[in-house]
Amino acid sequence: GAVVSQHPSRVICKSGTSVKIECRSLDFQATTMFWYRQFPKKSLMLMATSNEGSKATYEQGVEKDKFLINHASLTLSTLTVTSAHPEDSSFYICSARTAMNTGELFFGEGSRLTVL
Amino acid sequence: AQSVTQLDSHVSVSEGTPVLLRCNYSSSYSPSLFWYVQHPNKGLQLLLKYTSAATLVKGINGFEAEFKKSETSFHLTKPSAHMSDAAEYFCVLTGGGNKLTFGTGTQLKVEL
Numbered sequence: 761g762a763v764v765s766q767h768p769s770r771v772i773c774k775s776g777t778s779v780k781i782e783c784r785s786l787d788f789q790a791t792t793m794f795w796y797r798q799f800p801k802k803s804l805m806l807m808a809t810s811n812e813g814s815k816a817t818y819e820q821g822v823e824k825d826k827f828l829i830n831h832a833s834l835t836l837s838t839l840t841v842t843s844a845h846p847e848d849s850s851f852y853i854c855s856a857r858t859a860m861n862t863g864e865l866f867f868g869e870g871s872r873l874t875v876l
Numbered sequence: 877a878q879s880v881t882q883l884d885s886h887v888s889v890s891e892g893t894p895v896l897l898r899c900n901y902s903s904s905y906s907p908s909l910f911w912y913v914q915h916p917n918k919g920l921q922l923l924l925k926y927t928s929a930a931t932l933v934k935g936i937n938g939f940e941a942e943f944k945k946s947e948t949s950f951h952l953t954k955p956s957a958h959m960s961d962a963a964e965y966f967c968v969l970t971g972g973g974n975k976l977t978f979g980t981g982t983q984l985k986v987e988l
Contacts, residue, residue, distance in 0.1 A: 766919070794976075803966065803978045804920075853919055864910065865968075865976065867919035 762788045764856050766868030773844055774876055781839045781871045783854030789834035790856035794865070795827075798851040810837040844875040878903040878971045882979035890987050895954040897982045899941075899967035902948060909950040910968040911941055914981075920966065926950060937961070962986045 763786040773779050783793055791812050796804040808829050809817045816829035826848075828840040837856075841848050851872050855865040883898040901907055908927045912920040924935025931943040941952045950967060967979040 764919075801983075803980045806976070851917070855920075864922060864925055865920075867912070867921070869919040870917065872917060 762786075762856075762858055762866045764790075764854065764866045764868040766854055766871055768871060769869060770872045770874075772874045772876065775845055776843055778840055778842045779844055779873060781841075781852055781854075781873075783837045783839070783856070783868050785835045785856045785866075788856075788858045790837075790858070791834060793831060793837040793854055793856045795829060795837075795839050796853045796855070798853060798870075804853060807839075841873065844873070846875045849873055849875045878905075878907070878969055878975070878977050880967050880969045880977050880979040882965075882967050882982050884982050885980065886983045886985065888985040888987060889957045891959055892956050895952070895957045895961065895984065897952040897965050897967075897984065899950045899952065899979060900948055901950060901967075901969045903969060903971040905971035908970045909941075909943065910970075911935065911939070911950075911952050912966045912968060914964045914966065916963075923952070923965075957984075957986045959986050959988070 765784045765786050767782045771779055793810040795807045797807050798804050806819050807822045810829045810831040812831045812834050818824050831837040851870050853870045854868045879902045881900045910925045911923040913923050914920045923939050924933045926933050926943045934940045939954045941950050943950050965982045969977045
């Protein structure tokens with residue numbers, strides 16, 4: 761199946777700094793990628809839909825200026841958590857669809873962010 | 877509107893015994909349904925999917941699920957649980973458009 765790579769898998773940062781998480785589709789082109797946040801022992805919460813070459817579509821309640829999403833190419837989307845605070849600590853997961861768009865999503869391995 | 881209900885937040889089975897993880901859905905469109913598995917601190921891996929073809933779907937690692945429209949269900953089963961099956965399982969629905977709806981997850985525990 762298609763492979764989605766996420767980097768870094770774990771990151772620890774100080775409060776007030778910014779952190780960038782990358783999501784790459786390794787063997788396919790992804791016009792659409794999705795970013796999720798997962799709280800402990802909870803399901804995935806869709807944060808935003810990232811479209812190549814255009815602005816991301818954010819879900820209600822997600823701060824656009826806090827969570828910057830860039831989808832500059834067909835294989836790369838980035839999520840930048842700006843001025844991170846401890847409450848931003850979470851597990852962030854990206855996913856992507858292939859061009860065939862069968863509905864199946866391929867997920868990255870996730871990135872554990874800890875803000876001190 | 878669409879929704880997914882995973883009826884059990886936790887399921888515990890003995891190794892070698894059958895597994896049943898329940899999922900019910902609601903959708904105004906013809907649904908596509910998926911089961912994903914998540915091991916601790918990992919991303920989600922697709923187990924199987926239903927996309928309007930055969931109603932009995934076989935997936936990886938011996939899992940299968942049956943789409944029952946009359947019951948609006950898509951329960952996940954496995955004849956014999958293995959220790960490595962212990963994980964979180966998510967039932968996911970996609971109806972019209974790109975919107976995916978996740979169930980709240982079922983934590984499967986496998987005991988010796």
